[in-house]
Amino acid sequence: MLPPLTTSSFPTNLFSTPDLHSRSQIEGKADVFLRPNHSSAVASKLIETARELVYPRGKGIYATDETPEAIAVVLHDAADEDVKQKQWTEDEERDRRRRWREAAYNAIPSEYISGVILFSETLLDFHLAPLLSDRGIIVGIRANGELRPLPNSPEEFLVQGQDNLLRDLQAARAAGARFSKWRAPIACTATGLPTEAGLDAHAETLAQYAAVSQEAGLVPVIEPDVEFKEDADLARSVEVHEWIIARIYARCRAHGVLLEGTLLKPSFPQPGLKHASRETVTAEQIALATATVIARSVPSAVAGVVFLSGGLAPSIATSYLAAVNALVNAAPPESPFSRLPPLSFSFGRALQGDAARHWVHGDDDKVKDTFEKWSRACWLAAQGKQA
Numbered sequence: 001m002l003p004p005l006t007t008s009s010f011p012t013n014l015f016s017t018p019d020l021h022s023r024s025q026i027e028g029k030a031d032v033f034l035r036p037n038h039s040s041a042v043a044s045k046l047i048e049t050a051r052e053l054v055y056p057r058g059k060g061i062y063a064t065d066e067t068p069e070a071i072a073v074v075l076h077d078a079a080d081e082d083v084k085q086k087q088w089t090e091d092e093e094r095d096r097r098r099r100w101r102e103a104a105y106n107a108i109p110s111e112y113i114s115g116v117i118l119f120s121e122t123l124l125d126f127h128l129a130p131l132l133s134d135r136g137i138i139v140g141i142r143a144n145g146e147l148r149p150l151p152n153s154p155e156e157f158l159v160q161g162q163d164n165l166l167r168d169l170q171a172a173r174a175a176g177a178r179f180s181k182w183r184a185p186i187a188c189t190a191t192g193l194p195t196e197a198g199l200d201a202h203a204e205t206l207a208q209y210a211a212v213s214q215e216a217g218l219v220p221v222i223e224p225d226v227e228f229k230e231d232a233d234l235a236r237s238v239e240v241h242e243w244i245i246a247r248i249y250a251r252c253r254a255h256g257v258l259l260e261g262t263l264l265k266p267s268f269p270q271p272g273l274k275h276a277s278r279e280t281v282t283a284e285q286i287a288l289a290t291a292t293v294i295a296r297s298v299p300s301a302v303a304g305v306v307f308l309s310g311g312l313a314p315s316i317a318t319s320y321l322a323a324v325n326a327l328v329n330a331a332p333p334e335s336p337f338s339r340l341p342p343l344s345f346s347f348g349r350a351l352q353g354d355a356a357r358h359w360v361h362g363d364d365d366k367v368k369d370t371f372e373k374w375s376r377a378c379w380l381a382a383q384g385k386q387a
């Protein structure tokens with residue numbers, strides 16, 4: 001969640017934001033039929049940004065919006081035993097987070113990476129956005145807050161962060177952000193989870209978030225993250241993905257979200273870690289399941305789909321992305337797979353895991369090489385090619 005801000009320094013609506021008055025307002029005509037809640041100038045900006053995040057095909061997003069606690073875990077796990085024993089003060093931890101982000105943003109190659117998602121501290125306190133925007137990389141902000149158990153189903157979680165959302169996103173926009181992201185964890189077991197109430201709550205919250213993000217002039221990246229730690233098989237995972245994604249778009253319609261100015265960030269459907277087929281499932285099976293889910297549940301107006309990696313090893317996450325794009329490339333014109341939006345990536349752990357290990361050992365050249373290696377692998381995979 002973003003820290004408190006004085007509202008007086010931010011525009012009450014984005015029509016008073018200078019760059020939305022300029023060229024796009026004069027020239028920008030959204031090439032779609034608009035509802036009254038979007039001006040042509042704002043809509044054309046949203047659509048332009050959403051497209052720039054996924055075109056030219058192959059480009060994708062680097063997700064660096066973990067909480068400070070999660071970054072500490074990444075860097076701790078990457079360190080040698082003696083460094084692991086060290087007790088860091090709060091200031092040292094903060095300085096380490098800033099230096100790690102700086103190193104990552106300097107190393108990430110703009111040929112392959114279109115956008116980076118930041119945590120509020122990185123944008124508003126460390127002021128690192130120019131490291132990215134100066135190289136043409138679009139800056140995004142994490143919008144969702146903390147999780148709270150659903151009272152009637154405590155293994156599912158409500159996502160906090162709607163209070164002050166418009167003001168916080170306007171602040172992020174004023175600091176350079178052009179898109180935002182909201183992650184909702186969707187429980188998935190062989191039977192029982194998710195509940196109807198859980199699905200409805202996430203769909204409604206994600207759609208409200210998307211509408212507010214567009215009101216603030218930021219492209220929303222809608223992230224239903226279907227979990228795979230339990231015992232669901234692939235068919236059940238497909239079913240749950242279809243349920244949640246279809247519901248999200250039903251609520252987006254109710255909230256007047258301009259779909260052309262949005263991206264979807266789903267998980268890959270996959271068997272749970274406790275299901276026997278986890279050991280034998282192939283990238284081709286995951287690809288077929290993934291393309292089926294997208295074809296059945298994502299409206300064709302949506303600008304693009306950028307998958308999360310979910311803690312999968314980089315080679316596995318990229319192999320799934322390459323397989324689904326290879327399937328799309330091979331689809332005949334009569335197949336719904338030939339009509340899918342760009343299928344790209346918004347990976348966190350799969351892009352940075354190896355680089356973090358080199359960074360904690362002070363090997364800056366390897367940090368750069370590793371970011372280059374995995375960013376290029378993702379870029380190739382998003383075109384259906386293997387590295």
Ligand SMILES: O=P(O)(O)OC[C@H]1O[C@](O)(COP(=O)(O)O)[C@@H](O)[C@@H]1O
Pocket residue numbers: 063064065066067070117183223308309310311346347348349350
């Ligand atoms: O802090 P959270 O909400 O658990 O999110 C963890 C990470 O999950 C993501 O949504 C996806 O990242 P991964 O590719 O590592 O799964 C990131 O954007 C975020 O940093």
